[in-house]
Amino acid sequence: MQIKLKQKIAILGFGKEGQSAYRFLKKTKEFRGAEIWILDASEKIETPKGVSFQLGNDYLKDLKRFNIIIRSPGIKYYAPEIQSAIKCGSRVTSVIKLFFEFAQRRTKNIIGVTGTKGKGTTSTLITKILKKSGKKVFLAGNIGSPALDFISKLTKDSWIVLELSSFQLIDLTESPHISVALMVTSEHLNWHKNVREYRDAKANIFRFQNGKDFAVLANDYPASATYASTTKGKVFMFSRRTPIKKGTFVQDDFFVFSDGKQKKKICEVSTLQIPGEHNWENIGAAITVAKILHIPNAVIKKTIAGFVGLEHRLEFVAEKNGVRYYNDSYATTPETSIAAIEAFKQPKILILGGSHKGSDFAKLGKMISQSKSIKAIIGIGVEWERIKSHVHNPKIKIIEGCNDMNEIIDYAKTVAASGDVVLLSPACASFGMFQNYGSRGKLFKDAVKRLK
16 A cells, blocks of 8 residues: 655745745645645745744755745746755746646646746737637736636636746746747846846747647847747747738838738737837737737727836826926836837936846947937946946936935936936846835836926
């Protein structure tokens, strides 16, 4: 007679995803009776009653004693402690891996979206288009509800849209039915050992597809386009610059979709309410997914017309004395800030800088140096000195030494004139002066709204 040993499960990180994992374990019969441990670097977290915990600096100590380890996205998959546990026979998984395992028992209709910029916008728009067409849709991943929270609500007709980061993709061993790669450059080099690891992690969104699946790729970015060789799925492309044989592109101020045989105009570019040509790529990706699913053009057009974007992504905050203020706090890389700056032709006052992510600011500095529309830069955070070293334009006024967001906005007001844009697009993480990008954006909006 074989005796089944009691499962011992560690949840690494007890933030939003870790808490979702705990709820899932408690109500799933496969894990009934398991001994659950909470492991977290913070000693201040609240742990559920009756659950063992290991907190503080040594929270990853002796992981090999666990049968199953559920890794939260912020914890490095290649951390020595995790790799040692794998060699000793521990199974390392994640919320997203568990989701794929259990959700696909109910439905195969999973759409995954990744990229350096635009994931949230594209995922949200795809979700809105699918809902408008009458489908039952759930939005999860880095946005919406934690993925494991709604598994019990899924049916064979449900659709799930997942916004997926490299942290979540790095150890994924299944791919969505429809996978999307937006602009992929470089990011999170304080987490990944190099750019190759970052891009290779994102390739997992395509790596396990089969001939019945679909890959939707950004034609204008070499790293994204090369994922075509990674997938066995049917490949569609999207572009804001080049006509596409199969996919979506911009031509004569229209979004156009081609199925390889016929080209159809979907809607005018002017239908889009959110600023910036880089958003044409997000729209192109969403249109391509919608047409793969045979959603009528009228539904797509109506949804695009009503889409006003997401909070902290080139979000219009207010107009004060003729000056327009935009919150792009989610822009934590040079590439995303470049796209935001290029979205406006008006004279601009930029708020740049923050904490370290391993970014290269050379391209951002060159673009700023060559710009004729940037009036001033308010530099903040530890990374500002590195950004400033790449800026060579004596006509741009440099403002430094601000201690909080109210002071930043007060300085911006003094240099801005009617018709100008004040843009918070920091190109850096927020830690240091601010708790996170959401807090940074909220403080920006609060400071702007108090202006008279």
